[in-house]
Amino acid sequence: MKERVFVTGGAGFIGSHIVEALLQEGYEVTVYDNFSSGRRENLNNIINDIKIIEGDILDYEKLKKSMKGHQYVSHQAAQLEILRCIEDPLIDLRINTIGTLNVLKACVENRISKVINASSACVYGQAQYIPQDENHPTNPNWPYGVSKLATEKYANIYHESYGVSIINLRYSIVYGEREWLGRVLTMFLKRILEDKPLVIFGKGDQLRDFIYVKDLVKFHNLCFGSNKNLGNNVYNVSTGIGVSIKELANIVIEVSGKSTEIVFENVKEGEFSRYMPNRKRIPAELKRMVLDNERAKRDFNWYPATNLKEGIERELSWIAENPSYWRQTDIIHV
Numbered sequence: 001m002k003e004r005v006f007v008t009g010g011a012g013f014i015g016s017h018i019v020e021a022l023l024q025e026g027y028e029v030t031v032y033d034n035f036s037s038g039r040r041e042n043l044n045n046i047i048n049d050i051k052i053i054e055g056d057i058l059d060y061e062k063l064k065k066s067m068k069g070h071q072y073v074s075h076q077a078a079q080l081e082i083l084r085c086i087e088d089p090l091i092d093l094r095i096n097t098i099g100t101l102n103v104l105k106a107c108v109e110n111r112i113s114k115v116i117n118a119s120s121a122c123v124y125g126q127a128q129y130i131p132q133d134e135n136h137p138t139n140p141n142w143p144y145g146v147s148k149l150a151t152e153k154y155a156n157i158y159h160e161s162y163g164v165s166i167i168n169l170r171y172s173i174v175y176g177e178r179e180w181l182g183r184v185l186t187m188f189l190k191r192i193l194e195d196k197p198l199v200i201f202g203k204g205d206q207l208r209d210f211i212y213v214k215d216l217v218k219f220h221n222l223c224f225g226s227n228k229n230l231g232n233n234v235y236n237v238s239t240g241i242g243v244s245i246k247e248l249a250n251i252v253i254e255v256s257g258k259s260t261e262i263v264f265e266n267v268k269e270g271e272f273s274r275y276m277p278n279r280k281r282i283p284a285e286l287k288r289m290v291l292d293n294e295r296a297k298r299d300f301n302w303y304p305a306t307n308l309k310e311g312i313e314r315e316l317s318w319i320a321e322n323p324s325y326w327r328q329t330d331i332i333h334v
């Protein structure tokens with residue numbers, strides 16, 4: 001009999017790639033999603049091969065009942081809009097922290113053997129050194145990071161108290177096909193397709209670590225497939241390579257084959273851009289975010305196979321073929 005995986009947030013950007021890959025590996029998959037930012041069209045190619053349950057992780061009874069009969073849980077559902085959580089941290093606390101607690105409780109009730117919890121690089125806050133390994137201090141600079149760090153701490157308690165095996169994956173910046181519109185790479189891609197200059201806030205020396213979504217999914221599925229006793233563990237899922245925003249803009253220009261101009265805008269944190277309507281520079285912006293991935297490489301013999309130029313080529317081709325995807329988006333995550 002096929003093993004069954006329950007994926008919360010399975011209609012989202014990362015979740016939909018996880019679902020596709022799990023199917024290819026022979027699992028049976030149930031998607032549990034409230035479709036707040038996720039979309040059915042993300043699952044179009046596999047819609048007949050999966051079970052979809054429209055539900056909220058805050059609805060504990062429905063969650064617990066829906067999870068029955070599965071062996072594994074991949075918990076991807078979350079609210080991840082940074083500006084939204086700064087304005088109202090209770091939203092993150094509810095959806096991310098209380099929602100995750102509901103997932104963990106339901107996992108115990110349903111005797112789930114392995115859980116993957118989507119955590120984030122945001123648990124670290126400003127880098128004290130790079131690349132940041134899993135032992136780097138955790139001082140989140142945004143409520144979102146606090147809500148994710150709390151999920152890891154609860155995971156630890158659930159492991160200790162009930163023996164549930166929970167693997168917390170701290171993703172760096174994930175990009176690729178079906179990425180939602182909002183972050184800097186998507187803004188660059190959108191503007192380059194519209195023949196508008198690329199806008200960089202400040203000097204563009206902020207460092208970021210971009211992981212291609214299918215590389216992340218590969219690691220995610222290795223965790224499910226592994227017979228290792230993973231207990232309660234934490235892994236960075238990243239490339240370990242820091243790319244400045246200025247370098248990123250130049251790669252986008254190179255990949256597009258256009259001769260687009262770059263504009264450096266001296267916009268203060270928390271203020272709106274003059275060039276991009278409704279676009280604010282995030283308060284408490286991270287100066288450097290580069291995550292060490294040695295633990296993941298050592299334990300799973302995994303490595304991120306896609307270089308940034310190649311991954312951006314794929315995302316650019318996808319959005320060029322699906323131009324309405326970002327026009328339809330009514331939510332801007334940052």
Ligand SMILES: NC(=O)c1ccc[n+]([C@@H]2O[C@H](COP(=O)([O-])OP(=O)(O)OC[C@H]3O[C@@H](n4cnc5c(N)ncnc54)[C@H](O)[C@@H]3O)[C@@H](O)[C@H]2O)c1
Pocket residue numbers: 008009010011012013014015032033034035036037038039055056057058075076077078079080095099118119120121170171172173174175180
């Ligand atoms: N995208 C990244 O770069 C990144 C980086 C670090 C961590 N993460 C984490 O990865 C996970 C997936 O992120 P994503 O980029 O795919 O975002 P996404 O918004 O595309 O996916 C989130 C999914 O969760 C669903 N959802 C939200 N609230 C829900 C609720 N209350 N009940 C049920 N479903 C709900 C949404 O409808 C959506 O399908 C999240 O946990 C996020 O915090 C993402």
